[in-house]
Amino acid sequence: MRYCSLGSGSRGNATLIEYGTTRLLVDCGFSLRTTEKRLALAGLSAHQLTAILVTHEHSDHISGVERLAQRYRLPVYMTAGTRYGMGATDLPIHEIRFGQSFDIGEIRVTPVPVPHDAREPSQFIFDSGYHRLGLLTDTGTITPLITEMYSGLDALFLEANYDPHMLASGPYPRFLQARVGGALGHLSNQQAAGLLASIDTSSLQQIVIGHISEKNNRPELAHEALSGVLDGWDGRLQLAVQNQGLPWQEITETLQPITASIGSR
Structure with a gap:
């Protein structure tokens, strides 16, 4: 499994996850033309995408979803609340429900409810059968369920x-300020660090810090806060930024499947 960011921040978000021939785009907060250009920089065409998943209806996550999906005839997955919050659309939406994992191609997707000021926001865990990647942004509070679900991952894309x-x-x-820093806002550097301190990181190979505010944070502050709770951890800590995103990151293959095969799960 591998993943990359096309850009992460308040001016647009999009994350790619790939395993085998399955390529998922999580959110599309960029124009169609910008998305196509950023996909090309990642070595892909939108024709090669399998589906789009949407975390919530805020513009920095959905502004390009409809045009991209229509142009390339891509299925779109989101919660019923996010569909309502998105407004009128002719897109063929696949509604997802919390507590129910689902397969898209070779990847199993588990939606995770998060506290954020949107209708029914979701974050995701992706499972290839050999690797587990967690995506956690746009979250105001670390809940017990988040701590449980994001333990034991192989890679984590985490908001600070x-x-x-x-x-x-x-x-x-x-x-x-109250909205951003509130219980339904975003994670601070310290909250993100607190999550890392409370989960099982024994199998965690990579952490990517994302959704860093350009006005209310600095990359070095986020990096310092998170690295401060990773004493003895021998993985890789990186940053995904607004303009350059993050190049492809490969999750090292494990020797045995961590779960049953896709077909039997």
């Missing part, structure tokens, strides 16, 4: 959106 001191002294008005 803001530094509390920068947010409090930054350009955002008070109401927006």
Whole structure:
């Protein structure tokens, strides 16, 4: 399994996950033309995508979904709440439900409910049978379910959106500061670090820090906060940024399947 970011931040988000011939795009917060260009930089055409998954209806995650899906006839997966929040659409939507994993090609997808100021937001865990990759952004609070679900992963794409001191002294008005830093907002550097300190990281090969605010955080602050709780961890800690995203990252193959094969699960 491998994954990359086409861009991560408040001006647009899109993440690619690939295993075998299955290629999933999680969110598309860029214009059609920008998405096509960023896919080309990743060595892909949109014709090679299998499906689009949507985490929630905020514009930095869905602004390009409809045009991309229509142009390339891609199925789109989201919760019923996200579909409602997205508004009128002619797209063929596959509604997903919490507590029910589903297969797209060679990848099993598990939706995870998260606290965020959207209708029915979801994050995802991807399982190839040999690897498990977790995607966790746009989350205001770490719940017990999140701690349980994101333990024992092989790779984790994790939001560290803001530094509390920068947010409090930054350009955002008070109401927006309260929204970002609230229980339905985003994860701070310290909250992200707290999650890492509380989960099983024994099999975790890679951590990618994503959705870093350009106004309320700095990459070095996020990196310092998360690396501070990873003493003795021998994996790789990287950053996904707004303009360049993150190149393809390969998850090392394990010797035995971690679950039963896709066909028998």
